[in-house]
Amino acid sequence: MAGQSKPDAEGGAPVGRRALLGMLGAGAASLAAAPYLQRGWEGFLGAASQVDATGLTGLLPNPGGFRYYSVVGSVPRKDETNYALTVGGLVDRPKTYTLADLRAMPQTRVVADAVCTDGWRVDDVPFEGVKLADILDEAGVHSSGAAVRFTCFDGAYSENLTLEQARRSDMLVALKMQDKPVTHEHGGPVRLFTAPMYFYKSAKWLSGISVTDKVVPGFWEERGYDIDGWLDGADRHAA
Amino acid sequence: MTSMAGSTAPTGTRPDPPGRVRRFSPAERWVHRATGWLMLVCLVTAACLYFGPLAQLVGRHHVVVFLHEWSGILLPLPVLLGLFSAAFRADLRRLNRFAVYDRQWLRAVRRRRRSPEARPAGKFNAGQKIYAGWIAGAVLVMMFTGLLMWFMGLLPFISRTSAIFVHDLLAWAITFVVLGHMRKAFEDPEARLGMRTGYVSRSWAEREHSRWLRTDRDGSVAERTHEE
Numbered sequence: 001m002a003g004q005s006k007p008d009a010e011g012g013a014p015v016g017r018r019a020l021l022g023m024l025g026a027g028a029a030s031l032a033a034a035p036y037l038q039r040g041w042e043g044f045l046g047a048a049s050q051v052d053a054t055g056l057t058g059l060l061p062n063p064g065g066f067r068y069y070s071v072v073g074s075v076p077r078k079d080e081t082n083y084a085l086t087v088g089g090l091v092d093r094p095k096t097y098t099l100a101d102l103r104a105m106p107q108t109r110v111v112a113d114a115v116c117t118d119g120w121r122v123d124d125v126p127f128e129g130v131k132l133a134d135i136l137d138e139a140g141v142h143s144s145g146a147a148v149r150f151t152c153f154d155g156a157y158s159e160n161l162t163l164e165q166a167r168r169s170d171m172l173v174a175l176k177m178q179d180k181p182v183t184h185e186h187g188g189p190v191r192l193f194t195a196p197m198y199f200y201k202s203a204k205w206l207s208g209i210s211v212t213d214k215v216v217p218g219f220w221e222e223r224g225y226d227i228d229g230w231l232d233g234a235d236r237h238a239a
Numbered sequence: 240m241t242s243m244a245g246s247t248a249p250t251g252t253r254p255d256p257p258g259r260v261r262r263f264s265p266a267e268r269w270v271h272r273a274t275g276w277l278m279l280v281c282l283v284t285a286a287c288l289y290f291g292p293l294a295q296l297v298g299r300h301h302v303v304v305f306l307h308e309w310s311g312i313l314l315p316l317p318v319l320l321g322l323f324s325a326a327f328r329a330d331l332r333r334l335n336r337f338a339v340y341d342r343q344w345l346r347a348v349r350r351r352r353r354s355p356e357a358r359p360a361g362k363f364n365a366g367q368k369i370y371a372g373w374i375a376g377a378v379l380v381m382m383f384t385g386l387l388m389w390f391m392g393l394l395p396f397i398s399r400t401s402a403i404f405v406h407d408l409l410a411w412a413i414t415f416v417v418l419g420h421m422r423k424a425f426e427d428p429e430a431r432l433g434m435r436t437g438y439v440s441r442s443w444a445e446r447e448h449s450r451w452l453r454t455d456r457d458g459s460v461a462e463r464t465h466e467e
Contacts, residue, residue, distance in 0.1 A: 012337045012338045012341070013337045014336060015337035016331075016335035016337075016371055016372035017335050017372065019368075019369050019371075019372025020372040020373070020379075022373075023373050023376025023377050023380060024380060027376070027377075027384070030408070031384070031401055034400070035400075038404050068295055069294070070294070070298040070299075070300060071299065071300050071301060072298050072299065073297070073298040073299055074295075074298060075298070185295065
């Protein structure tokens with residue numbers, strides 16, 4: 001090739017290659033500096049959002065925030081008038097709860113990190129609601145019951161816990177998130193919150209709780225996710 | 240293969256239509272088209288993952304993720320396949336090397352001088368050369384950080400949050416740069432015609448890329464039609 005190829009600037013500085021390598025270098029440097037840059041960036045965003053009436057700061061990159069996930073095209077909206085949580089399966093007293101029923105039960109507040117398998121996390125998110133254990137006790141679980149299956153009014157999502165996991169005190173049927181009613185976007189009016197596990201276990205738009213004799217894989221578990229979504233460092237045997 | 244280099248078209252093609260000059264071979268146009276579509280799918284699905292309102296509108300999270308991941312992974316493939324084409328390789332060399340007049344082009348941009356005489360260019364102008372190198376590097380960084388997010392724990396010393404931070408910021412940069420690239424194309428129908436049909440008018444080539452045909456003619460290889 002050499003000697004024959006006469007592109008229009010033969011022998012000139014390889015600027016194209018430099019631009020490529022420069023970009024790779026910048027990428028590596030920003031990966032290394034990311035933890036520091038990000039802290040500054042979040043500080044800036046926090047300050048900017050205070051004075052930002054347009055909400056445009058919400059569009060800026062901020063891996064610290066929640067991201068919206070739904071596995072279906074559209075999710076019906078439910079509120080006090082039409083929300084229902086059905087408890088059934090291997091229980092003595094199947095029951096359907098309205099939103100008011102759930103609000104009338106003892107409320108528990110759990111503050112924990114929301115950690116997504118996609119890498120984003122939000123630290124110290126307060127969730128408040130009814131302990132899953134209370135609902136299970138009220139229904140009276142049969143001795144043959146071994147697991148709990150959760151279904152959602154989006155029509156597609158499902159999750160599961162073993163009975164032992166479900167009875168932990170940090171497993172909530174959450175009505176509030178960040179001390180406000182759970183919004184539709186965050187899975188409201190009622191979602192699951194499984195504090196010691198990855199956030200995909202915390203099913204949004206919860207509409208059904210069913211006690212089963214064995215673990216039935218949920219939506220993501222059928223697509224390769226862990227059946228137990230323990231976070232690293234979670235105490236797996238806490239009560 | 241040997242008779243290729245420096246010519247503006249593959250050997251054995253029919254002579255140019257009168258007044259037209261061969262700018263891109265079919266292989267090059269396919270590389271550009273495939274890369275363009277993959278980039279578009281990648282950016283649109285990215286927007287659907289990134290913006291809450293769009294995510295709520297589109298939903299189907301697993302489908303969008305699948306499209307985003309695979310369009311991203313496949314993005315370098317057309318260029319790699321293009322390496323089988325001698326015409327494409329010759330253009331990569333042109334894109335890589337900076338001539339004296341390329342620096343003149345950049346100076347003209349800084350001084351906002353727009354006339355074609357003030358901005359001499361070979362087959363590719365200095366802006367196109369820098370764009371090509373930069374976007375190639377940016378795509379590789381996006382692939383790397385994307386794979387880190389996809390396969391967690393691939394490199395435990397880089398946190399996923401850092402990978403996402405770089406991926407997000409660079410995605411914005413790429414969005415604006417690609418929009419700029421498209422704007423330039425929309426401003427110049429003849430350039431688009433060159434990418435669509437492979438041919439441009441000789442007058443356009445001599446005006447916008449004054450050093451292209453001249454340099455090729457002055458090179459050791461004469462015009463392609465004489466090669467066989």
